[in-house]
Each structure stands twice: as structure tokens, then as C-alpha cells.
Amino acid sequence: MQTERAEQYGRCAAILEQDFQVPGAGGVFDQALTNGLAAIVAHEWPGEESTVQKNGDRRMKAASGLLSVIRTHLDESTPGIRTIPDKEVRSGIPFWGEDKDPPSFDVTIEVDVLLDALDQTQPVRHARGIGALAEAHVDALIKLDDHISLRRLSEARQDSEWVKDQIRDRYEQQRAADYLHLIGEAEAERRASGAIEYLPVASKERLLDFGLDECPVCSYEALRVTDMDDFGLGVGGGTCIVCSYVRSSATADDQAMDFMIARHIVDD
Numbered sequence: 001m002q003t004e005r006a007e008q009y010g011r012c013a014a015i016l017e018q019d020f021q022v023p024g025a026g027g028v029f030d031q032a033l034t035n036g037l038a039a040i041v042a043h044e045w046p047g048e049e050s051t052v053q054k055n056g057d058r059r060m061k062a063a064s065g066l067l068s069v070i071r072t073h074l075d076e077s078t079p080g081i082r083t084i085p086d087k088e089v090r091s092g093i094p095f096w097g098e099d100k101d102p103p104s105f106d107v108t109i110e111v112d113v114l115l116d117a118l119d120q121t122q123p124v125r126h127a128r129g130i131g132a133l134a135e136a137h138v139d140a141l142i143k144l145d146d147h148i149s150l151r152r153l154s155e156a157r158q159d160s161e162w163v164k165d166q167i168r169d170r171y172e173q174q175r176a177a178d179y180l181h182l183i184g185e186a187e188a189e190r191r192a193s194g195a196i197e198y199l200p201v202a203s204k205e206r207l208l209d210f211g212l213d214e215c216p217v218c219s220y221e222a223l224r225v226t227d228m229d230d231f232g233l234g235v236g237g238g239t240c241i242v243c244s245y246v247r248s249s250a251t252a253d254d255q256a257m258d259f260m261i262a263r264h265i266v267d268d
């Protein structure tokens with residue numbers, strides 16, 4: 001669970017570091033912050049990262065709730081900032097010299113900046129739009145990576161093709177959503193009902209065809225799949241007949257990979 005949280009944090013933070021105004025940035029920020037803080041809180045104060053539901057299930061706290069935990073346990077080091085002191089024991093480290101202090105591995109949590117970011121992103125979190133995320137918010141998010149339970153950002157940064165493709169896909173989804181809005185519901189409905197006509201007529205050809213998949217933008221089963229993902233799950237690249245969204249092969253492979261990982265977790 002901790003690894004998964006750290007990875008989610010690292011991937012989302014890497015996207016925002018490249019482009020903090022990417023469509024849906026508020027949602028990406030929230031996902032990064034919630035997972036990052038949950039990993040930190042679970043490491044520092046185990047159990048306090050979640051609450052117990054009526055049915056006995058544990059549910060991860062929202063980012064604001066996790067920041068409250070941090071505020072309960074740590075005093076302000078400077079106004080608006082709480083610091084998790086470096087507790088790692090380093091033995092065998094060469095002397096730093098009489099006049100030099102050893103390097104600090106304290107973790108700075110800019111609580112006020114992060115709370116402000118949540119305020120800014122909340123109203124647009126589930127809608128389209130870029131929100132009002134500022135570079136200072138993303139900087140505060142990135143500082144969390146110093147914590148021993150995270151430290152995933154450099155790994156995520158190295159996967160720069162993945163980061164670029166995530167950003168490209170977010171802009172592509174926004175473009176298609178704008179187009180969908182332009183054509184209106186009646187036209188979308190008409191196109192969706194005719195989507196099947198884009199499949200081959202001959203039964204033999206149809207058998208080999210990748211068919212139609214549900215489109216993540218318009219939700220119609222109208223995404224004409226034209227190539228196959230690496231795992232052969234039918235999440236290939238293609239174009240939506242209704243809203244014109246183009247799912248790239250890279251995005252398709254990534255989704256197939258996520259699906260495989262999720263399935264693996266369930267199997268375990």
C-alpha cells in the first residue's frame with residue numbers, strides 16, 4: 001500500500017512539475033497530495049492516515065484531514081510550516097569538518113500553502129478547466145518528496161515519455177470535450193447510434209476487427225479501436241466516432257498496464 005501511494009504521488013507530481021496548468025491539474029494535484037500525505041502520515045503515525053467506517057472498513061482521509069493530523073503532531077517551525085525532523089541514524093559518515101554543519105534531511109511541510117492549493121482547486125476539481133494552481137503550490141508538493149516514505153519523483157521524472165504522453169492525453173481529452181460540447185447532445189446521440197456502421201460488414205473481417213470501446217470523453221461505446229495494446233486487452237489506440245477523441249497507442253498501452261496491475265492486486 002505504501003509503495004502504491006508513493007508511486008501515485010511521484011507520477012502525479014512529475015506531471016505537474018512539467019505543466020502545472022495541464023487540463024484537470026486540480027484533480028492531479030489532489031491525487032498527488034492525498035497519496036503523498038497518506039504515505040507520510042502512515043509512516044510517522046501509523047493508523048492515523050485513515051478512519052474506520054461504520055461497516056468496519058478503513059477509508060483513507062482526504063488531504064485536508066491528513067494535514068490536520070500533521071498539525072496536531074507538529075508545532076509550526078516557522079509560520080505556516082511544519083517540519084518533520086530527520087530521524088535517520090547515519091553511522092560511518094565521514095566528518096563534515098569543524099566549521100560545517102551536517103546536511104539536513106528534515107522534511108518541510110508548507111501546510112498553509114498546501115491548504116491554499118486545496119482551496120484553489122476544490123471548485124474545479126471535477127470539472128474541466130485549469131483551476132488556479134500556482135507554481136508555489138507545486139513547489140510545496142514537491143518538497144514532500146524528501147520524506148523517506150516517498151522519494152519517487154526522480155524515478156518518475158526519468159520516465160519522461162510517460163509524463164509527456166499523460167500531458168498530451170489530457171490536452172487531447174479537453175479538445176474532444178470542447179468539440180463534444182459544440183456538436184451538442186442530439187448530434188452525439190445520432191453519431192453513437194451509427195457507430196456500428198464503421199465496423200466491417202463481412203463476418204470474417206469483423207471477427208478479426210478490434211471493434212468499439214467505451215470512450216473516456218463522451219462515454220459512448222464509439223471509440224473505433226484501430227490497433228491493439230501490448231497485452232491484447234482490447235484497450236488499443238483509436239478514434240472516437242462521436243467526439244473525435246484520439247487515444248494514442250502509448251496511452252492505450254498505459255491503460256492496459258494499469259488494468260493488468262489492478263487485476264494482479266485483486267488476484268493476490
Ligand SMILES: [Zn+2]
Pocket residue numbers: 215216217218219220222240241242243244245
Ligand atoms: Zn468520444
